[in-house]
Amino acid sequence: MTVTEYGKQLTVTETTIPGLVVFDLPVHGDARGWFKENWQREKMTGLGLADFGPVQNNISFNDAVGTTRGIHAEPWDKWVSVATGRIFGAWVDLREGPSFGAVYTTELDPSKAIFVPRGVGNSYQTLEPDTAYTYLVNDHWSPDAAYSFLNLADETAGIEWPIPLAEVEISPKDLAHPRLAGVTPIPPKKILIVGANGQLGRALRAEYGDAAHIEYTDRTTLDITAPGLAGARRWRDYGTIINAAAYTKVDVAETPEGRREAWVGNVTGVTELARIATANGITLVHVSSDYVFDGTSDRPYREDDPVAPLGVYGQTKAAGDAVVATVPRHYIVRTSWVIGDGNNFVRTMASLAERGINPLVVNDQTGRLTFTTDIARGIRHLLDTHADYGVYNLTGDGDPQTWADIARQVFELTGHDPARVTGVSTEEYFSSATAPVAPRPRNSVLDLSKALGAGLTLADARARLRDHVGASTP
CATH class of the missing domain: 3.40.50.720 (NAD(P)-binding Rossmann-like Domain)
Known part of the structure; x- marks a missing residue:
């Protein structure tokens, strides 16, 4: 099991997908456990992140290693982090425009978070048991909103999952998502x-x-x-x-x-x-x-x-x-x-x-x-x-x-x-x-x-x- 890295400075890293930004988070801990500011508006916006106005906080708890979810693109922004455990995350740009289909992958533990802009497909695979995956969103779910989905095994995206998809737990709905050629891109606001x-x-x-x-x-x-x-x-x-x-x-x-x-x-x-x-x-x-x-x-x-x-x-x-x-x-x-x-x-x-x-x-x-x-x-x-x-x-x-x-x-x-x-x-x-x-x-x-x-x-x-x-x- 990976030990969370303590003592990082709050820093921001741009990715290959426009608007998708990774943050290293300071985590303070000792033998008793750890503490972090998972979202701190003044500090995050001070580093250039738009104040995206979150309205809802969701947590997905996963029992087993290898639990895989996604790839979902919703018409809202997300601040994604891990409360406990570790995940391999994959993000695919499903927005209309020249970056459609671009892929970015990284691991997240409690010392790292990522801002996922509206229309970028979000997915992850758990690398430790009892992983709690948490995300802030700036809109409420609506049946009238425009959503797009991409198959986790899409050959064009070519995501190299740490654990082969044939060996992990995936929902029937996620297995049925279309390949990239059949995806309806998320339009601009x-x-x-x-x-x-x-x-x-x-x-x-x-x-x-x-x-x-x-x-x-x-x-x-x-x-x-x-x-x-x-x-x-x-x-x-x-x-x-x-x-x-x-x-x-x-x-x-x-x-x-x-x-x-x-x-x-x-x-x-x-x-x-x-x-x-x-x-x-x-x-x-x-x-x-x-x-x-x-x-x-x-x-x-x-x-x-x-x-x-x-x-x-x-x-x-x-x-x-x-x-x-x-x-x-x-x-x-x-x-x-x-x-x-x-x-x-x-x-x-x-x-x-x-x-x-x-x-x-x-x-x-x-x-x-x-x-x-x-x-x-x-x-x-x-x-x-x-x-x-x-x-x-x-x-x-x-x-x-x-x-x-x-x-x-x-x-x-x-x-x-x-x-x-x-x-x-x-x-x-x-x-x-x-x-x-x-x-x-x-x-x-x-x-x-x-x-x-x-x-x-x-x-x-x-x-x-x-x-x-x-x-x-x-």
């Missing part, structure tokens, strides 16, 4: 895109396409403000929610009805999504706005600058940001002056130019245009690269402009005289308004250092405008 029919939603559709694990919803198929949202999906099957839905009628939000709708759309619904994301370990991506600032800064706004919204719309966006910031896994993407597929400032200016109308355009608000295709690409980059969670400013790059500057550029790009555009102050522009008008931040320029440091490629706003107008002009 789903990405849910909320508000998929809006300007940003359509850009996200173009970015992500029709991959099977991407789910698009609008208000008719999933109303985030309706009661019962927590039971509307099996949320443990989702890894990411991208919230592209928002109330954006800036001026209407200053009316009594608009104020109510803005708070419902930008805060109430977001709060429900945040609650679901927190409870189910989901990454929540939320799109914010330059309107959370008052625009009085004499420099570009950084992510950590205090918010000071001027109007109702900005207040609801700031409140939504504060809620999302409580989600352990969150990205708040703060943007400005958004242009996408649909009615927008650029399309309006091009139409005025074509119809011979000489517009008055505000020249005391400064910022950068941001195209929805770039926001969608930036969101995907943050998710794909597992960037640090938090707030990221994401706009077009380059020198800031006023709305009047942009209007003149549109006139020029469409073959019209830019001098036809007259710049006016915000007060002059709205002086004849009969409906409520929301206050606008004068400085909407956002500092892009953090996004660039995270590897995002942010296109020059002027160049992107040229491309956009060129693509829109017959």
